[in-house]
Amino acid sequence: MMEVGVSTGVMMAEAMGAVYRSWSDASKKRYEALAQHQLGFILRQPGELELFVRNILKRRASEWLTVSEERVSSSGGRFDHEITNAQDDVIAVIEDKIFAGFSPGQIESYAKDIGDVNRRPVVLVLLPEHRKPSLSELRRTTSKVEIKVESWRTVCATMAAISPNEHLWATLSDFAEQAGLPSLQGLPSTEGMNNSDLGRDAGDLVRSAQAVARHFWGNERSPLTFSFHGGNQRVWIQSGMTSSNYGVELDFESSHCIYVAKNRPSDWYAMMIGQFRGGKLSRRAVERVEGWRRSASSKYPTRDLGRFIEGLPWLGTRPKQRTSEALRVAAAVFQPRYLTGAAVEATHVRSARGSRIGAVLTLEAGNRKREVGAFIGPPHDRDWDRAAVYIAADGNDSPLVALPNESGPGYVRRVWAELHSALHN
Known part of the structure; x- marks a missing residue:
């Protein structure tokens, strides 16, 4: 059974993908720019900024809050969004990430530009759910700024539950989470994958x-x-x-x-x-x-x-x-645009050698090199008791079993998240 009811946000992401077929930096920046301007548009709607400051930033929402885009700091850095109060104090800056990286060095730069021990403004980094593990090292405390790393999905879901503009937050969530990823809309359900x-x-x-x-x-x-x-x-x-x-x-x-x-x-x-x-x-x-x-x-x-x-x-x-449908879901994990693009942040992806069908992802960071394998089906010495993707890491080869009532796209995204965690473990 296929998923129905494609959202406006997914439609926008798919349309941009069709227009910008190349996987260039320019295409990636266009995706991020559109997400940035959508967020700015929503935050400028009456009452939205106050709700955002109170429920996402966990700060007191005073009157005369202002949000601006493309602000340049005193040191020449650029903020995607800057939120200030009536005294022109910086309450928070927001970084809208889909593909671009974000380093501890940027936190230090922000602490220098906007840091204040008494107020501790928030640096909020937004990124897709499947990239969250890659920025976990940013969740650290500083004396001058507070760091928050959140997914678009989580923030938008929180806002949609309390905002009169629920449809706008839902559209932004789906667009930012889907942007640049291959289409998963036509996938069947996982029914029968564990049979x-x-x-x-x-x-x-x-x-x-x-x-x-x-x-x-x-x-x-x-x-x-x-x-x-x-x-x-x-x-x-x-x-x-x-x-x-x-x-x-x-x-x-x-x-x-x-x-x-x-x-x-x-x-x-x-x-x-x-x-x-x-x-x-x-x-x-x-x-x-x-x-x-x-x-x-x-x-x-x-x-x-x-x-x-x-x-x-x-x-x-x-x-x-049903056999073909189960294999379609498993194979969708290996979308070339995803595995070779910034979404996985792997330095190299190659097809697995031998008779198993799969991929080997390699991540290099400094002197550390980590390889994680993903395969359709079990190792050669084990029976096919289900149609699943097996992740091989640290000498272990284990299946990611489809969950009850899990959709095909849901399964694929969950495998991608597990690949992220395994790579950055």
């Missing part, structure tokens, strides 16, 4: 697809892997595909699942091969794969591959709809 029968079917499909890739290439060097090219707009699981060469693709969004392909969507062909128990292909399936390979490498591959389309019988078991 053991479905888990075995999912494992059979993944292993069958890997077996197809091995037979297609005739060796063990080209298992199916995620493609994390920054320009990819969708999850891409393939082996050997280039702009000029045909390879194998596993597509969780289609009932046909296993393809020989070059440039989707114009140059691909369904192999009509489904799942085999334990991934052990039948003799007829192996012969078909080898025939595909010969056709794909021929002088006229498009003509030769086209000959296989007419009346091609299905081999193996056709994947159940």
Whole structure:
């Protein structure tokens, strides 16, 4: 069952993503600028600033409060928002973060610019929920300023519960949390992901697809892997595909699942091969794969591959709809834009090697280097008892089990949050 009722904020984030396809710093700044101006607009509505100061900043809301944007400090630093009282004392400054970093050095700079031992103005850092662990080191006390690090979601939910402009806070929350992330709106629910029968079917499909890739290439060097090219707009699981060469693709969004392909969507062909128990292909399936390979490498591959389309019988078991849906949710964790972008803050992301389908995220900070793996399905020596993402860290490989009544997008975001925590542990 799909989620319905897409919010205005998510619509805005999706629209910006469609306009700014490039993953450049300029695109990221546009997202942050829009979130900043939305917050400024709301805080300028009658009564909103007083509610914000009282309920978010936990300060007494006196009369004549003023909020301004793009204020430059005496040292040349820039505040996204500055809140002052009637005496022009700084009550708080707000930093609106979606992608940009924030360091302890900036706190020291703010303490120098606005710090006051008697008043201790607030420095509020807003950032998406999935980035909160990365700024946990900022929650420290200083004698001159008070530091608050909060998610957009938490702050907006608090304000929406008490504000007459609930719809504006809800829109800002959804936009700031979704900005720059891949679309999750079309994901099915997680219903059935913990079903053991479905888990075995999912494992059979993944292993069958890997077996197809091995037979297609005739060796063990080209298992199916995620493609994390920054320009990819969708999850891409393939082996050997280039702009000029045909390879194998596993597509969780289609009932046909296993393809020989070059440039989707114009140059691909369904192999009509489904799942085999334990991934052990039948003799007829192996012969078909080898025939595909010969056709794909021929002088006229498009003509030769086209000959296989007419009346091609299905081999193996056709994947159940719920199996495909469970794998779609698990695969959505590996959205290339998310894993290779600032949202994860990993210095490097690569596809896992070997027959497991997954990714290895590497975070380097000073002399410290940390690697965390994420995989669809369990290690080789364990059975597929569920369709889940397994996180490998510190020698342990454990599943993130779908929660009761959890939505597909909710599951994916929770896995992303766990990846953050594991990377920064």
